[in-house]
Amino acid sequence: MPSYTAPVRDMMFVLHDVLGADRHGIPGNEELDRDTTAAILTEAAKLAETVLAPLNRTGDAQGCRFENATVRTPEGFPAAFDALRDGGWTALDCDPAYGGQGLPHLISTAASEIFSAANMAFYMYQGLTHGAYNAIHAHGSAAQKALYLPKMVAGRWSGTMNLTEPQCGTDLGLIRTRAEPQPDGSYRITGQKIWISAGEHDLTENIVHLVLARLPDAPEGVRGISLFVVPKYLPGPDGEPGARNTVSCAGLEQKMGIHGNATCVMQYDGAVGEMLGAPHAGLRAMFTMMNEARLSVGLQGYAQGARAYQMAREFARDRLQGRALTGARNPEGPADPILVHADVRRMLMEQKAMVEGGRALVFWGAALIDRARRAEDREAEALISLLTPVIKAFLTDKGVETTVLAQQVPGGAGYVRDTGLEQIVRDARITMIYEGTNGIQALDLVGRKLGADGGKAVMAFLALVTGFIAEHQGQDSDFDAGFLTPLAAALEDLGAALRYMQTAGSTAPLDALSGAGDLLHLFGHVCLGLMWARMARAAAVSAEDAAFCAAKIATGRFYMARLLPATRLHLARIETGAAPVMALDEEAF
Known part of the structure; x- marks a missing residue:
């Protein structure tokens, strides 16, 4: 039975060392000291590892049954939902006026990753409920809120x-x-x-x-x-x-x-x-739920990648095949673990870099939501609105790529059901489709988000990255070379792409729309580049867990050297315009 271990240590690093969750100055965040977050995430991990993860394969094998207009969920799901409800997990960041615990959305996001990675199909029931709760909370009458919200917060409805x-x-x-x-x-x-x-x-x-x-x-x-x-x-x-x-x-x-x-x-x-x-005005009200859902789907994307990465990593540690080119690592055995081979290392490093970078991006997005809601920060609200299609589409595209890479590590064993990887690949695939396909997210980014409010949000993002580079440049030559220089180059590519889009949008809209998907991915890579630079900086000054911090910096260097240069490819594609895309007559397809 494939197991799952919640990455509590990495979550704690992102929450406190990178984001300073308890130092934001946002009302309520002062409660998120390390002991509190560790206690919450450790309890979430227990439920995920011992109850939800073991049901993941059961849910896949049994599915839901349709009987006399009634749906029966898989064996064990009702009891697991009782445990989720009884543990208060349905109420984490909900309004105390309706029975919620009033915790920041950031901590609810961290718990959601744990539950989604353990059993995505199961946790969707609660994820959708949370979105409906938010829509009623934002747009409902006092009577509607009083009737529906306490029961939804309690997990009864x-x-x-x-x-x-x-x-x-x-x-x-x-x-x-x-x-x-x-x-x-x-x-x-x-x-x-x-x-x-x-x-x-x-x-x-x-x-x-x-x-x-x-x-x-x-x-x-x-x-x-x-x-x-x-x-x-x-x-x-x-x-x-x-x-x-x-x-x-x-x-x-x-x-x-x-x-x-x-x-x-x-x-x-x-x-x-x-x-x-x-x-x-229904569409505006529904978008309260849809925007939350899109961010949650981005989380699902990297969370499924995280689950798959764990499986691939453990297989690579245990599977003996061939010898390391630099000399035997397991001289007493018949062969070395496949983890010693360069191509296996490459695949695992790509997975690790995307998963950990995705986690930091989603947690940062959750922190922006807290700032917008609790501190009424309009700039944070505009920034998370800009980033929503990027988080949804980029992290699900890359999440699916990550699960496929993880499946590749065991070879044939990844294709059969015993390892559990083929289920993760199948489950993750929907994330690229629902809550607005990723192509729609790209069109939303180019057609709506970039120009919103005169482009203030995208200018704020560019200024944020530029400011980070300027603040840290010249302090550490290794950090400059490994992180700031590639981040600056990627930012330059993004700037060039945005200028192209601005010109094309007014003179040749097809040129802009033909490059929308590439712009979204270019934007996503810059976001992860910023996240990895921030994580590397935090790891470099941390006084705790030297091995963890060294691994974090090395993974960041891999991302900056091997994955971030994809921005050049995306820019080159964008600048070809619509001609290659629209060249064929319709009957030629």
């Missing part, structure tokens, strides 16, 4: 998001689901939604669906979409589940991976709902 329909995915302006107003102020929701994760299951007493639909007088397109709360069971006078609503699961999707999570076709047949937020 779960939540979903319902956007996609058979005829539309990204183009939400084509939604057909209808919402008919009723004399009592409620609405009757009629339509079908597809690919609804956690749409039906047996883990909670009730399921709170957030559904996009159109009012009878709605204008065309996305401006005519409203958002509705549609519970599986209608709350009674006491607020507890009462009569069954006319919403049902019409079937389960048969998927490549995440078999333990129910992906449902949901049928609404005049189901009773109430509007969340203002009429025709």
